Structures are given as structure tokens and as C-alpha cells.
Amino acid sequence: MSQKRLYIKSYGCQMNVYDSGRMADILKPLGYQLIESPEGADMVILNTCHIREKAEEKVYSDLGRIRLHKGENMILAVAGCMGQAEGAEIMRRAPYVDIVLGPQTYHRLPEMIARAERSQDKTKGPGRGVLEIEFPVESKFDYLPQDHSDVGVSAFIAIQEGCDKFCTFCVVPYTRGAEYSRPVSSIYEEASRLVERGVKEITLLGQNVNAYHGQSSQGKEWGLGRLLEHLASLKGLERLRYMTSHPRDMDEELMMAHRDIPQVMPYLHLPIQSGSDRILEAMNRKHTRQHYLKIIEKLRTYKPDIALSSDFIVGFPGESEKDFEETMDLIQQIQYAQAYSFKYSPRHGTPGALMENQIPEEIKAERLARLQELLNAQQQAFNEASVGQIFPVLLDRKGKQDGQLLGKTPYLQSVYVEANPRLFGHSIDIRIEKAFANSLTGSIVTVDEVLKEPLE
Numbered sequence: 001m002s003q004k005r006l007y008i009k010s011y012g013c014q015m016n017v018y019d020s021g022r023m024a025d026i027l028k029p030l031g032y033q034l035i036e037s038p039e040g041a042d043m044v045i046l047n048t049c050h051i052r053e054k055a056e057e058k059v060y061s062d063l064g065r066i067r068l069h070k071g072e073n074m075i076l077a078v079a080g081c082m083g084q085a086e087g088a089e090i091m092r093r094a095p096y097v098d099i100v101l102g103p104q105t106y107h108r109l110p111e112m113i114a115r116a117e118r119s120q121d122k123t124k125g126p127g128r129g130v131l132e133i134e135f136p137v138e139s140k141f142d143y144l145p146q147d148h149s150d151v152g153v154s155a156f157i158a159i160q161e162g163c164d165k166f167c168t169f170c171v172v173p174y175t176r177g178a179e180y181s182r183p184v185s186s187i188y189e190e191a192s193r194l195v196e197r198g199v200k201e202i203t204l205l206g207q208n209v210n211a212y213h214g215q216s217s218q219g220k221e222w223g224l225g226r227l228l229e230h231l232a233s234l235k236g237l238e239r240l241r242y243m244t245s246h247p248r249d250m251d252e253e254l255m256m257a258h259r260d261i262p263q264v265m266p267y268l269h270l271p272i273q274s275g276s277d278r279i280l281e282a283m284n285r286k287h288t289r290q291h292y293l294k295i296i297e298k299l300r301t302y303k304p305d306i307a308l309s310s311d312f313i314v315g316f317p318g319e320s321e322k323d324f325e326e327t328m329d330l331i332q333q334i335q336y337a338q339a340y341s342f343k344y345s346p347r348h349g350t351p352g353a354l355m356e357n358q359i360p361e362e363i364k365a366e367r368l369a370r371l372q373e374l375l376n377a378q379q380q381a382f383n384e385a386s387v388g389q390i391f392p393v394l395l396d397r398k399g400k401q402d403g404q405l406l407g408k409t410p411y412l413q414s415v416y417v418e419a420n421p422r423l424f425g426h427s428i429d430i431r432i433e434k435a436f437a438n439s440l441t442g443s444i445v446t447v448d449e450v451l452k453e454p455l456e
């Protein structure tokens with residue numbers, strides 16, 4: 001079989017990174033090997049994001065650049081959420097694109113490639129016009145090889161996909177479709193395979209991961225708390241994480257998992273979006289500020305050191321200065337370890353885009369700057385409070401400088417450390433020495449055990 005070169009670029013969330021890995025797995029038996037840049041590629045896949053307008057503009061500008069390298073034989077595909085939402089528009093604006101597919105159809109990629117290769121239809125321009133964006137009846141998860149050829153010490157597993165919540169700003173229910181949970185056994189098998197390959201940390205992914213309700217082998221429905229407990233039985237698996245969660249689905253079992261399961265890390269990304277009940281209502285978030293605060297209070301009784309993170313949107317239609325102040329006040333009350341924040345971006349087809357009282361760009365920008373200043377100060381304070389403490393750090397990457405490794409604390413802070421390369425892949429106790437805005441530095445406390453292990 002002839003070797004072919006495949007370049008995949010992921011935009012947006014971790015789910016897309018995971019999906020890109022699975023697409024690489026699907027194409028491997030066809031002879032496709034991953035390469036690092038689009039030049040000279042036989043196939044280019046842009047795995048796109050539709051969440052905000054900015055993500056979309058980036059894709060069109062990248063497409064323009066890739067077009068310059070596109071010879072007769074290169075197959076250019078646009079996958080992911082933008083493909084789902086804007087398939088026909090992409091074909092119109094960038095007719096040199098050969099294949100457009102959505103997030104639910106990538107198990108059919110080999111067939112789409114064959115069709116593109118056969119296609120003589122040049123009427124749509126130089127592209128080959130293969131468009132696959134329906135939601136198929138079969139689940140892609142049943143058809144995906146699980147090579148995870150790209151896997152390191154820390155890996156992701158998609159356990160749930162889609163969303164039925166319909167927040168009025170969000171395209172996800174339209175691009176990813178209705179909520180779906182994979183059966184427990186299929187997730188467990190994927191996790192076992194990863195652990196056999198040396199994975200020590202698994203992050204369970206889903207657009208609404210804590211709405212997980214998969215079938216167990218006894219035919220019962222399990223929630224995420226139960227699933228975490230089951231996965232924690234895998235020998236060698238040291239850390240479990242999950243994202244992204246919705247406050248409505250934060251049940252007792254899941255909160256207790258943070259208290260009772262040592263592998264479940266003391267970190268939670270729980271987006272609230274706004275601290276104002278009026279705006280939460282307009283966003284159709286289905287929870288109040290009080291409800292959210294109660295969850296955090298409970299979690300902190302179960303797991304006092306839990307680090308918290310959130311997403312915020314500023315400038316949602318109708319947001320007054322007072323509403324915004326309520327968001328600032330909520331942030332003051334909670335004290336986040338980390339957070340993401342965005343200016344509201346009206347998305348075609350969502351109710352928010354049709355609302356009156358859209359907020360002018362300057363006000364959005366001004367509020368975002370104030371919000372980010374506060375969040376950055378909290379992140380810095382959280383990092384500074386780590387100085388002098390000893391944390392187990394899972395060293396999963398090489399650092400920027402020679403002789404340096406990079407890893408994560410249980411609270412998801414990045415730590416740079418001078419370390420013997422043999423410590424790569426191990427969880428090592430590190431004493432934190434310095435704190436920066438986005439990272440920490442530290443030094444190794446003891447490595448005797450690891451260094452005694454025989455070299456492979």
C-alpha cells in the first residue's frame with residue numbers, strides 16, 4: 001500500500017482534538033501517516049469549531065492559505081461543527097474544498113475519500129463536492145478503531161456527545177445534535193486499552209459530560225459518578241478528570257465521587273456564564289445563581305481543596321451594568337483557580353442572535369477587560385498560594401528548555417521542573433518554588449523509587 005501524508009488541524013474544544021485523533025486512526029489502514037504541516041500533504045482535514053464567529057473566520061483564512069499548496073491530488077476536507085452548520089456555505093465560499101463532513105459522520109471518511117477520488121464532477125468548481133452532514137442512525141462510536149496511536153501518558157475519551165439544553169447563545173445542540181451517552185462497557189474497554197499502553201490520566205469528554213447516562217452491562221443506566229468509580233478500578237490509572245459539566249447535572253453521586261475516589265482529581269470546570277439571574281434566564285441556562293452557589297458550597301464541604309473553573313460570557317443581549325456587576329460579585333464570592341471568558345458572539349440560528357438589546361462592541365470589550373483582570377488576579381493568587389507546597393506532578397511533556405519536563409498538579413496547574421528524562425511519564429512529588437500567571441516552577445522532592453527501576 002502506498003504511503004500517503006495526512007495533515008489534520010483542530011480548532012476549538014478538546015472534543016475536536018479527540019475526534020481528530022480518531023480520524024487519524026480511521027485513515028491509518030488506508031496508508032495515511034500524520035505530518036506536521038499542510039505542505040505536500042495528500043489529504044488535509046480542518047476539524048473546525050462553530051462556537052464563536054472568530055473561530056469561523058480563522059478557518060476561512062486557513063483555507064485560503066492551504067489552497068496555495070493544493071495540487072491536483074490533494075484532498076481537502078472540512079470536518080467538525082462548522083462543516084455541520086455551514087456545509088453548503090463552505091462549498092460556495094471555498095469551492096476548492098473537496099469534502100465537507102459533520103462531527104457525526106467521520107466513521108464514513110474512507111467511503112467519502114473514495115467518492116471524492118472517483119468524482120469527475122467539476123461543475124462545482126475545482127472541488128469534488130462531497131457533502132456528508134446528516135445525523136446518521138448508526139453511532140460513529142460503534143465503527144471507530146481505537147488505535148490511539150498518538151497516545152501519551154495523559155489521554156482523552158469521549159463518553160457523551162451532544163446537548164439537549166439549548167442555551168440561547170449556543171450552536172452545540174444544532175451542530176453536535178441530541179445528547180448521546182456511550183455504553184459503559186465500550187468506555188471501559190477503551191480506557192483499559194489506554195491504560196495498557198501506559199496512560200495514567202484519563203479525561204472523560206462530553207459537551208455535557210455530567211449528563212452522562214450510559215447503559216451498564218446489567219442494562220441499568222449509570223451516571224457519571226458511578227462510571228468514575230468503575231474506571232477507578234483500572235490498575236495503573238492514577239488520575240481521572242471530566243469536562244465540560246452543566247450545573248443542572250451536578251448530582252450527589254458525582255459530588256461524592258470527588259470526596260470518595262482518590263483518582264478523581266480535585267478540579268472542576270463548571271461554567272456559570274453569568275452571575276445575574278435575569279441573564280441566566282434569558283440564556284435559558286435552567287439554573288439560578290443561588291443553585292450554582294449551593295453546588296459549590298456542597299462540593300467544598302466534600303472536597304475542601306477543590307479548584308474551580310468556569311466559562312463566562314459578557315455582553316449577552318440585555319446585559320446591564322448591574323447584571324455585569326453581579327457576575328463580578330459572583331466571581332469575588334467563589335474565587336476561581338482558572339476561567340475562560342468571552343464576548344457574546346451572535347450565532348445564526350440561535351435565539352440570542354434575534355434578541356433585541358444587543359450590546360455594542362465597545363461595552364463588551366470594556367466588560368471583558370474588567371472581568372479578565374479580576375479572573376487573572378484570582379488565578380495568580382491561586383498559583384501563589386501553591387508556593388512552598390508539595391504536589392504530585394504527572395510529568396507528561398518535555399519542557400521548553402533542555403533538561404526540563406512539564407507536568408500538571410492535581411489542580412491542573414502547569415509545572416516546569418529540571419528533571420532526568422527518565423522521570424517522563426511518572427507522577428513525582430514536586431516542591432513548588434515560583435508562581436507565574438499561567439504556570440509554576442518547582443524542584444523534585446524524591447525520585448529514589450523511580451530511579452531504582454531497571455532501564456528498558
Ligand code: 5AD
Pocket residue numbers: 051052169170171271273311312313342343344345346347
Ligand atoms: N458567544 C460567546 N461565547 C460562547 N460560548 C458558547 N457560545 C457562545 C457565543 N455565542 C462559550 C460559553 C461556553 C463555551 C464553550 O463557549 O461560555 O461555555
Ligand code: SF4
Pocket residue numbers: 163164165166167170171172173207208246
Ligand atoms: Fe451549549 Fe448550553 Fe448545551 Fe453547554 S449546555 S453545549 S452552553 S447549549
